Amino acid sequence: MEDSEQESSGKPKDEEPSDVIAEVDAIEPNANSEEEEHDPSPHVRITDALQNLPMFDDLFLKMQAMNLEIVDSYIEDLEMDLLREYIEIERTPVQSALFVSALSQLWVFGLYELLRTWRQRAAEVLKFAAEVDQLAGPKREESIAKQKERIANASEAALDRMYYWEPFERIVEDPKYKDGLRGAFDQTETLFRRIEALRISLAKHEVPKSKGAFAMAPGYGRIDMSTGSIYWQIVLQGNQVDLVSRRTLADECRRIGEDHSDRILPAHIQEKVLQLPREAYGITRVAVKLEDGSEFPEVIVSWGKEVVWVKGKHSSIPFNAAKVVEVRSVPAPAASPASGEDIRA
Numbered sequence: 001m002e003d004s005e006q007e008s009s010g011k012p013k014d015e016e017p018s019d020v021i022a023e024v025d026a027i028e029p030n031a032n033s034e035e036e037e038h039d040p041s042p043h044v045r046i047t048d049a050l051q052n053l054p055m056f057d058d059l060f061l062k063m064q065a066m067n068l069e070i071v072d073s074y075i076e077d078l079e080m081d082l083l084r085e086y087i088e089i090e091r092t093p094v095q096s097a098l099f100v101s102a103l104s105q106l107w108v109f110g111l112y113e114l115l116r117t118w119r120q121r122a123a124e125v126l127k128f129a130a131e132v133d134q135l136a137g138p139k140r141e142e143s144i145a146k147q148k149e150r151i152a153n154a155s156e157a158a159l160d161r162m163y164y165w166e167p168f169e170r171i172v173e174d175p176k177y178k179d180g181l182r183g184a185f186d187q188t189e190t191l192f193r194r195i196e197a198l199r200i201s202l203a204k205h206e207v208p209k210s211k212g213a214f215a216m217a218p219g220y221g222r223i224d225m226s227t228g229s230i231y232w233q234i235v236l237q238g239n240q241v242d243l244v245s246r247r248t249l250a251d252e253c254r255r256i257g258e259d260h261s262d263r264i265l266p267a268h269i270q271e272k273v274l275q276l277p278r279e280a281y282g283i284t285r286v287a288v289k290l291e292d293g294s295e296f297p298e299v300i301v302s303w304g305k306e307v308v309w310v311k312g313k314h315s316s317i318p319f320n321a322a323k324v325v326e327v328r329s330v331p332a333p334a335a336s337p338a339s340g341e342d343i344r345a
Helices: 046-051 059-089 094-133 137-154 162-173 175-187 189-204 246-254 267-274
Strands: 230-235 240-245 283-290 295-302 306-310 324-329
Touching: 046 059, 046 246, 059 094, 059 246, 094 137, 094 162, 094 175, 094 189, 094 230, 094 246, 137 162, 162 175, 175 189, 189 230, 189 240, 189 246, 189 295, 189 306, 230 246, 240 246, 267 324
Parallel strands: none
Antiparallel strands: 230 240, 283 295, 283 324, 295 306
């Protein structure tokens, strides 16, 4: 890590989504991250936020969440000390930076594994529910009994075995529980994919979803001059890159339980979007039609599920994504539109 001029920080509200995935420039060590503005006084604990998710009542998942929160608090103090030291000596404090960078990477790995475990279990429960919904009478009861036996055998050595069968039982009896689990799974998709891409670069030294392409400077981080947090440039596809800091991921975790279901497309529309060509890593540009017949000719969908941007001068997403009834692919513009016409959610 070397010295460099401090750059401005913050996330402009009306940039094109592809600006987040900007073209790769020459690396400027210690340049200030162009990341989301950090909330200086987060009032939500990571543990509490994660426990708002369905199926997070598992004792050992909660223990992992608590571990993340404890280490996050410790790293935040180190980040502030690192920034203070950098300002005082007017150059990168190499040993301090290396220590914070090492802990930050390990924290990211822990966060990824916790969310991956929860999402894997949620996906299994949702898949089971979809299969059971196609059955009736004795066949339905037989399928449920077989699944219960499989779970009992798989959790024979687990101290918390009671947690494993409960969501399977609830999802076939309570449609609201199924809707809540599906909603939570979909609403965590964008954050999880961002963490996943970072983890692949840091741990596997590969470009995510690129069949073994080598990552650019994997593990090389810089100091965010607004928070002291380590941030990384992660090459995604071609000349696209994401700038992400450890502190940003921690703040996004604190918001993970917030409801933004009005930005999630219906399941059958999600399937259609996933069949359309992607413009960028996880990004599909579409035109949508709503139940009332209104249309929006240029919309950005993240990972086939969440509406994150709509062309035009809007202070927020101007429609309820659950009301979308039709989608079609639209080509990317030859040049980015004027910033005043765009909104990035």
